[in-house]
Amino acid sequence: xxxxxxxxxxxxxxxxxxxxxxxxxxxxxxxxxxxxxxxxxxxxxxxxxxxxxxxxxxxxxxxxxxxxxxxxxxxxxxxxxxxxxxxxxxxxxxxx
Numbered sequence: 001x002x003x004x005x006x007x008x009x010x011x012x013x014x015x016x017x018x019x020x021x022x023x024x025x026x027x028x029x030x031x032x033x034x035x036x037x038x039x040x041x042x043x044x045x046x047x048x049x050x051x052x053x054x055x056x057x058x059x060x061x062x063x064x065x066x067x068x069x070x071x072x073x074x075x076x077x078x079x080x081x082x083x084x085x086x087x088x089x090x091x092x093x094x095x096x
């Protein structure tokens with residue numbers, strides 16, 4: 001197993017895993033035998049394990065942001081766009 005397969009070429013790969021190639025291959029093979037739902041759950045758990053510690057204030061900050069935005073809509077001070085304009089902007093953004 002080479003690091004280039006698992007990691008972008010601009011990242012260095014030193015002591016990435018202590019698992020031998022045969023152990024890694026066995027785990028991968030076993031994972032592919034799982035159902036789609038089980039693989040999805042495993043993938044979610046693995047990706048989540050790469051995240052840093054959760055931001056304890058994030059939920060509270062998002063609640064405040066949502067309340068602020070709703071207040072702008074209610075007050076008529078928000079700049080709203082329709083679905084067609086939103087789609088147009090998102091397509092342009094994805095082309096970048």
